[in-house]
Amino acid sequence: MITSPAWKGKRYAVLGLARSGRATVRALLASGAEVLAWDSDAGKREAFAGQVELADPVEADLSGFAGVIVSPGVPLNTHPIKPHADSYGVPVIGDIELFAQARADLPPHKVVGITGTNGKSTTTALVHHILKTAGVPTTMGGNIGLPILEQEPLPEGGVYVLELSSYQIDLTYSLDCDVAVLLNITPDHLDRYDGDFEKYAASKARLFEMQTGEKCAVCRAQDWWHGQKVGEKAGGKYLEVFDDVFHQWQDVPSAIGIQEQSRWHALQGPHNLENAEAAIATGFLLDLSAQQIRQGLETYPGLPHRMERVAEICGVAYVNDSKGTNTAASAPALAAFDNIHWILGGLAKEPGLGECEAQLGHVKAAYTIGEAGEMFAQALEGAQVHLDGVERCLTLDKAIKSAAANAESGDTVLLSPACASFDQFRDFEERGDRFRSLVQELSERPAA
Template sequence: MITSTTWSGKRYAVLGLARSGQASVAALLASGARVVAWDNSEERREATRSSRAQSRDGAHGQRVSTSLDTNGSLELADPLETDLSGFAGVVVSPGVPINRHPIAAHAAAAGVPLIGDIELFAQARAELPAHKVVGITGTNGKSTTTALIHHILDSAGISARMGGNIGLPILGQEPLTPNDNGAGVYVLELSSYQIDLTQSLDCDVAVLTNITPDHLDRYAGFDAYAASKARLFAMQSPDHAAIIGIGDIPSANIARNLAKSGRSEALTKIAPGVCMDQSRWPSLQGPHNAQNALAAIAACEALGLSRDAIDAGLESFPGLPHRMERLGVHKGLLWVNDSKATNPTSTAPALQAFGRIHWILGGQAKTDDLEACRPGFGNVVQAYTIGEAAELFETLLRPEMPVARVDTLDAAVHAALTVAQPGDTVLLSPACASFDQFRDFEARGDAFRALVEGLE
């Protein structure tokens, strides 16, 4: 666990007790802070109560019912009903919509900043052993790029941790220590929500894959969303490396502004459409993965890795669960889990990667069109729409291809079985968020995997 004397003796509120919130509570308490924590989920509140009350067990193992830990530094209470005067910060889960949640106004009235677990990590860095930080953001490709950079570092024998918007919360992981191959590296996938809650993260290497319309319910418009991504570079020291994909106008503008500010020497631009030999990278096929690989190569070069070490990591990279993940052939059909495709731009590569596709899509729509997917429409035999967007997507796709509105993932799987021919591909690539029917994209992908495995 990462701790810091910076937090000792101070008071913090933590709103949202999923994985990052739980890790924040634990790290703050271990550092000597006093914490008010809350989640609307009684189950999560109870999990926090239980985990912090373990040391309160009686001599005969009986559980002492309390909302406070041993020294009374944790209280389970709603920050909205708490006087926040004198608090050092309100640690907000990235899932809390701060553009419309009343916690923003409540904290502002008390003069208390809204922060996230990544900001806590940034504050703790001065006390950590020598290390570097790579931060990766972007609408699409950031998870693959993050996992790829981490894998290359790990393959090269460099001590590395992966966290942020992927894997385990970074505060809950053990601090890195340098080894014979140099300082450890923290590799962080950063969503715009996490960047919004961060003020002092100075990445040694910052990466932007791309910016396309997404999460617009959380921003005043697309420009505001793009500005959130740009803040990752604004927090950097001028001589730290910036790697930016320039295949879209907002990203290209960010690169241009960095160059104008005098950071040309530290800037690497990743242009689209670069031809690469990807034949030795089985899990990095397609033009989108060429861009991801180029960004990872540039980041690892900025960290001082040799090209041989980078090549070895590219060749052995196993790929990510839920991202064009082949679940195998069942009932004569190839089943592919692309649940991480939560917007149309992210779905587009999958539609171009397979032939004769039975496309399962839908959920909580982020846009009202599917134009980004159009280049792959010719590969789709039939679409099956589910979730809140089922009716919208049925209407959009009906002029283009056969569509069945089936509403649920289970119904879509069984509907595809009745239509698909041996050799066809059944692809879950929703182009939507999952929150209407699932906890997150991972839960949706796991449900799809379970349905497919149940076909045997």
């Protein structure tokens, strides 16, 4: 695990003992810190009985504490822990901030921080894979993989690649990334920002504001930042804006071309081209060669639930894009295929079809599920693009059964719900796993 002498002898409170909270407690204890910890789940509290003081920080006297570490899932705009800690002058932070504090005592290394509304996980995993393929010591963490404090420190020359949600950035104050990447900003999670899109975007921008010296920033100048002086938002640091990264690098005028995307098997579609552009820019900023980057792009295996091709049955492709939890995330998946039988619906984050409406020409038929099913069905029936049919299926199993019955060789059955999953599933992973198992059942049925 990652520890730090900076925490020795200090007192910390940890609120939430899920995966990252447990790793945080262990790292603090191993560093010689005193810990007060709490979780509403008695079983999670019991795991630390005798090792820490078990008490709710919201009700505790926090005088003399060095920090309160909370899960990114704790809404700072509504949870009582923030005003309570503020009354004692104690910062509310996350495990990423602890990692930032520990960096001074780690072997010399670099950190890549990647944020954005959509594409973070793919880009983070892709950068990590490119580095690993090139023989660079690397690990990934943050909003992906193991908690960063649970991982072993990298040797000298290593690169930590962190996926960072706006929530994690909100809990971080000293993460000075060597390369900071902003992929995009579209409306999402606005309940955490009092419905204010600019507050949400400003949270993302803080990743650049924490950079010092001649650190590198990579940003697609669009959405909230469009038309503004992006360099000023980055504190005046060096900024590489990528719109066509293939033509920006003087030493690689055509070494990595857009025509090569057909060889990046897990990176199809226009949105994955943008993710690849970000990864290519990051690779060059980390002094990798074009050939090293190319090798990583061509061997990247992809991530579960992100345009994951799970099967082909009778010439029909079945694609799991359960991570498409808003319309901006699902629209690129629609753009990547033709003759789509689209399964969508769940717990809507926004009204209407949003960015998906521009991609309906790729859709052959639609099957709506979940709480937002009726809203989507009406929107699709009222759209200007003709579909072969819109079926109100309510559940995922019925939608897959109907789509499989209607699809023909050359078609694609695509789960890209454009919604959160919480109305019917624990999370998007469970929804995607269910899709995969239902498709597997289809493949095992004897031919008619």
